[in-house]
Amino acid sequence: MTIDADFLFARLPAFYAERDAALGGPLRALLDIIATQGDLVEQDIARLYDNWFIETCDDWLIPYIGDLLGVRGLYAVSGTHTFGQRALVANTLRLRRRKGTVPVLEELAFDCTGWRARAVEFFQLMGTTQYANHTRLHNLRTPDIRNALPLERIDGPFDSAAHSAEVRPLSAGRYNLPNIGLYLWRLQAYALQRIAAPVATGAAGRYYFDALRYSPAETATVAQGQLYNRPQTEDTVTQLAQPINVPEPLSRRVLHAELTALRQALADGQTLTRNYFDPDQPVLRIWRDGVEIAPEWLVVCDLALLSKASSGDPDDWQRPPAQLTVTRADGSTQQFPDAAAVAAGHYAVGFDPVLGRVALPSGKSASSIEVSYAYGFAGDVGAGPYDRRPLVGEDDATLGLLSPSDFDVVWQVPGDHASLTAALAALATGTRTLIYLHADHTEALTPHLDLPDTWLAIEADNGRRPVLYGDWVLKGNASTHLTLSGVLLDGALHIDGPLDQIDLRRCTLVPARGGITHTGSSGSNVQITLNACICGSIQANKALGGVSASYSIIDGIGKVALNLPDTALSLDRCSVFGSTAATQLAAGNSLFTDTLNILRKQDGCVRFCYIPLGSQTPSRYRCQPDLVKQGLANGPALVESIRVTPAFTSTTYGHAAYAQLQLTTASEIRTGAEDGAEMGVWNLLQQPQREANLSQALDEYLRFGLEAGVIYVN
Known part of the structure; x- marks a missing residue:
C-alpha cells in the first residue's frame, strides 16, 4: 500500500x-x-x-540470527559477491539434522568459505587386508592400468586408488584411519558467452580460445589448463561432489570419453545422460561462420606443435578428420557429420581444452570461429564476466556501475552505432557521453582522441567482457575526463598534455602492451584512478595531479611498474610487480616485489605493507620485513627477511593463478594486512577469515575420533 x-x-x-x-x-x-x-x-x-527471516533480512542482522542458533564461525567476510554468511546461517538446522555424514562436511565447507568443496574419507582409500566376510570390491590394491581415467585422478580429490597408510598429520599425510580431507577450489570459473576466437599466425584453420592468444606452455598439465568447468549444483544435500560440480580445469581424456560415448549413443539410437555437454549448460560451444557446431562433431585433440619428423611444417598443429566413424552395435557404421551435413558444408572441428586451441581439418577454412567457454581466475579484479555492481553497504561508489543520469548523451553499441569505432567517430566534443558495449565482442581500433571540455565514458554491460585491440592516444584540456569500466584493452593508453581525470573501473590494460604513459611538453593536473584493475606500468615525464589505485595489480613485467616524478602516489590493497619511483607515497596493505624510491620521506606513510630491502620510503607502520627483523643481528635478520619474501603461484598475466600467493608464503604476509587478511590485491577475498570460519565450524559436525584437514586444489 x-x-x-x-x-x-x-x-x-x-x-x-x-x-x-x-x-x-x-x-x-x-x-x-x-x-x-x-x-x-x-x-x-x-x-x-522481512527481518524476521534469514532469506530476506538485512546483512547486519545475519550474525544476530546466527547467534540465536548458536552458529560458529561468523567472522565478517566482505569484498566479493560470491560469498556471504547468509547461506551458513540459513542451512544450519538442515546440516545439524545430518551431522556426522560426509556430504554435510562438503556443504559446510561451501557455506563457510564460498569455495566448492569435495570431502574424502581417507580411511576408505587405505590399502588393507580385507576380511573375507566384509569385502570392499571398490578398494583394489593395484590400480587397473588399462583404465586411464582413474589414473589421471590419482592423488587428487577424486582419487579411487588404494594407498599405503601414512602417519604424518594432515595435510602432509592423508591416508590414515582418523583422517578426512576437505579439498577446496580457490580459483573460480568465469564464463564468456560468445567471443570471436583470434586466428593463430601461420597455417590457416588454427584459432585460440583466449582473445589475447594466451596459451599455457606446450608441456602444460591438466592442472594448468585453459578451459574450466562451469560447476553445477548438486541435486540433493546427500550427494557427494563430482567433477562436474567443481570449477576444475577440463581434461582432454574426460571430454573425449563423453563425446565418444555421445556419438556411440546417437549411432545406436540410445539416450546418453550428458554431464559436460548438457544442452542447458555445456562447458563449450563453438560456432563456425555463425552456425553452431553440434557436440557430436567436436573432436578432442592434443594441439601442441608438431615435430619436424611428423610434419613438413613444424609450426602446425594436429588436424582433426573431417568426419568421424562410429561402429554401431550391429556392426554397421555411421559418419559424424553424416552425408547430408557434409553436403551442406559441415565438418568436424578439433579443440584442445588444456592448451586452449581450435583446429579445423586440413584444407578447411572459416570466415569466423566463435566460442563460449569458462576460464579460471582467483577473483573479481580486472575486466571479466562477473557482477560489477557495488556490494551492499559498500562505501566506494567508484567500484560500481556508471549512472546514465550523469551524461548528456547515452549510446548503445550495437544499437545506436554498429561499433565503438563508429561511435567514437560521431562523438561531439564539449559533451558528456556514455557508450555502452553490449556483448563479449572484440574490436580493433587505434583512436587518436582530442576531447577538450569532454567527459567520455565507455562501459561494458554488467557481466560482459569486451576486448579492444590497439593503442589509444588521448588529448584534451583541463576539463577532459575519460572513464573506462569493465573493458579489456589489449594496448596502451597514451595521455598527451594536460587533462582532468582518467578513471578506470574494473578494467584490464594488458601489462605486456605498455600500460599508461603520460607525455607532453606542459605539465598536467590529471588525476589517474584505478579501482579493481589490472594494468601495465604507469609512467610520466612530467608532474601529474596524482595517481591512486585500490584492489589493483600494477605489473611492470619485472621492470618499472610506477615512475611518477613530482607526483603523489596512493595505493591501497595493491600488488605491484616492478620498481616504484614517486615523489610522495601513501600505501596500505600492499605488496611490492621490487624496490621503492620515494623522494619525500617526511610526507605520507606506508602501513601493513611488504617493502623490499633497500627501499626508500616514508615512515612505516607494521610493515614487513621490518617487524620480523626487530631485535635481530644482521645474519638472523637477513634469514627472516628471506623467509617472509612473498612467493606467487604465477606472475604471468593470463595464468589462472595470476598474482596469487603460494600457500608456502609466510603467515606474516598471508595474514599481515590490518584486517587480518593477506597483503596485496587478493586481500579482497578475505581468505584467512574464510579458513577461520571453517575451522571453527568443523568440530561441531565431525564424528568423534575423526580429524579433518583442508587441502587446496589450486
Whole structure:
C-alpha cells in the first residue's frame, strides 16, 4: 500500500476538500507532508517483517540470527559477491539434522568459505587386508592400468586408488584411519558467452580460445589448463561432489570419453545422460561462420606443435578428420557429420581444452570461429564476466556501475552505432557521453582522441567482457575526463598534455602492451584512478595531479611498474610487480616485489605493507620485513627477511593463478594486512577469515575420533 495525499484526502468529508481548494490548498500541503512520513513508517514496518527471516533480512542482522542458533564461525567476510554468511546461517538446522555424514562436511565447507568443496574419507582409500566376510570390491590394491581415467585422478580429490597408510598429520599425510580431507577450489570459473576466437599466425584453420592468444606452455598439465568447468549444483544435500560440480580445469581424456560415448549413443539410437555437454549448460560451444557446431562433431585433440619428423611444417598443429566413424552395435557404421551435413558444408572441428586451441581439418577454412567457454581466475579484479555492481553497504561508489543520469548523451553499441569505432567517430566534443558495449565482442581500433571540455565514458554491460585491440592516444584540456569500466584493452593508453581525470573501473590494460604513459611538453593536473584493475606500468615525464589505485595489480613485467616524478602516489590493497619511483607515497596493505624510491620521506606513510630491502620510503607502520627483523643481528635478520619474501603461484598475466600467493608464503604476509587478511590485491577475498570460519565450524559436525584437514586444489 502506498500512502499519499490523495489517499488521506479520500478519507475526509468532501466539504474539507472544497474548503481547502478555496483557500489555495494548505490542507493538501499538510497531508502531503504527513503522507510522506507515513509512507516511510509503512516501509519500515514491511522491512521489520522481512527481518524476521534469514532469506530476506538485512546483512547486519545475519550474525544476530546466527547467534540465536548458536552458529560458529561468523567472522565478517566482505569484498566479493560470491560469498556471504547468509547461506551458513540459513542451512544450519538442515546440516545439524545430518551431522556426522560426509556430504554435510562438503556443504559446510561451501557455506563457510564460498569455495566448492569435495570431502574424502581417507580411511576408505587405505590399502588393507580385507576380511573375507566384509569385502570392499571398490578398494583394489593395484590400480587397473588399462583404465586411464582413474589414473589421471590419482592423488587428487577424486582419487579411487588404494594407498599405503601414512602417519604424518594432515595435510602432509592423508591416508590414515582418523583422517578426512576437505579439498577446496580457490580459483573460480568465469564464463564468456560468445567471443570471436583470434586466428593463430601461420597455417590457416588454427584459432585460440583466449582473445589475447594466451596459451599455457606446450608441456602444460591438466592442472594448468585453459578451459574450466562451469560447476553445477548438486541435486540433493546427500550427494557427494563430482567433477562436474567443481570449477576444475577440463581434461582432454574426460571430454573425449563423453563425446565418444555421445556419438556411440546417437549411432545406436540410445539416450546418453550428458554431464559436460548438457544442452542447458555445456562447458563449450563453438560456432563456425555463425552456425553452431553440434557436440557430436567436436573432436578432442592434443594441439601442441608438431615435430619436424611428423610434419613438413613444424609450426602446425594436429588436424582433426573431417568426419568421424562410429561402429554401431550391429556392426554397421555411421559418419559424424553424416552425408547430408557434409553436403551442406559441415565438418568436424578439433579443440584442445588444456592448451586452449581450435583446429579445423586440413584444407578447411572459416570466415569466423566463435566460442563460449569458462576460464579460471582467483577473483573479481580486472575486466571479466562477473557482477560489477557495488556490494551492499559498500562505501566506494567508484567500484560500481556508471549512472546514465550523469551524461548528456547515452549510446548503445550495437544499437545506436554498429561499433565503438563508429561511435567514437560521431562523438561531439564539449559533451558528456556514455557508450555502452553490449556483448563479449572484440574490436580493433587505434583512436587518436582530442576531447577538450569532454567527459567520455565507455562501459561494458554488467557481466560482459569486451576486448579492444590497439593503442589509444588521448588529448584534451583541463576539463577532459575519460572513464573506462569493465573493458579489456589489449594496448596502451597514451595521455598527451594536460587533462582532468582518467578513471578506470574494473578494467584490464594488458601489462605486456605498455600500460599508461603520460607525455607532453606542459605539465598536467590529471588525476589517474584505478579501482579493481589490472594494468601495465604507469609512467610520466612530467608532474601529474596524482595517481591512486585500490584492489589493483600494477605489473611492470619485472621492470618499472610506477615512475611518477613530482607526483603523489596512493595505493591501497595493491600488488605491484616492478620498481616504484614517486615523489610522495601513501600505501596500505600492499605488496611490492621490487624496490621503492620515494623522494619525500617526511610526507605520507606506508602501513601493513611488504617493502623490499633497500627501499626508500616514508615512515612505516607494521610493515614487513621490518617487524620480523626487530631485535635481530644482521645474519638472523637477513634469514627472516628471506623467509617472509612473498612467493606467487604465477606472475604471468593470463595464468589462472595470476598474482596469487603460494600457500608456502609466510603467515606474516598471508595474514599481515590490518584486517587480518593477506597483503596485496587478493586481500579482497578475505581468505584467512574464510579458513577461520571453517575451522571453527568443523568440530561441531565431525564424528568423534575423526580429524579433518583442508587441502587446496589450486
